[in-house]
Amino acid sequence: EVFLPQEARLYRWRGDIYLHLEQYDLSLAAYRTAHRLNPSYRSFLNLGGMLNTHAQNTEDNKTKTALTEESIRYFKEAANFDRSFALPYIGLGVAYLRLKNLPLAYRYLRRAVRI
Numbered sequence: 001e002v003f004l005p006q007e008a009r010l011y012r013w014r015g016d017i018y019l020h021l022e023q024y025d026l027s028l029a030a031y032r033t034a035h036r037l038n039p040s041y042r043s044f045l046n047l048g049g050m051l052n053t054h055a056q057n058t059e060d061n062k063t064k065t066a067l068t069e070e071s072i073r074y075f076k077e078a079a080n081f082d083r084s085f086a087l088p089y090i091g092l093g094v095a096y097l098r099l100k101n102l103p104l105a106y107r108y109l110r111r112a113v114r115i
Contacts, residue, residue: 008038012046024054041081048074048091055098068098086112 011034018027031050035043051071055064072095078088093109096102 008034044074044078086115
């Protein structure tokens, strides 16, 4: 199957719809495809947010931790795209709170507030 980079936004929209329907696995798969087709600031941010949301709605602690750690990677990439935008830092703060790493949670949330 051949995909074009401009099709990435269609997968992002599909991810948004699945997220609204609370079908987190399908939403995550769509966001991952969008990111693979066109890695951009928005795709990093969407993936980080989706992974955080999915982790929040997962009962299994091992899965929750893995999803949260993956979300951190994407939020850091989003922050690298634009250091003047607070949302990735908020995502990092929330993710580190979920991992009970209070010093890092505090650092990133404080950075978001300063922006």
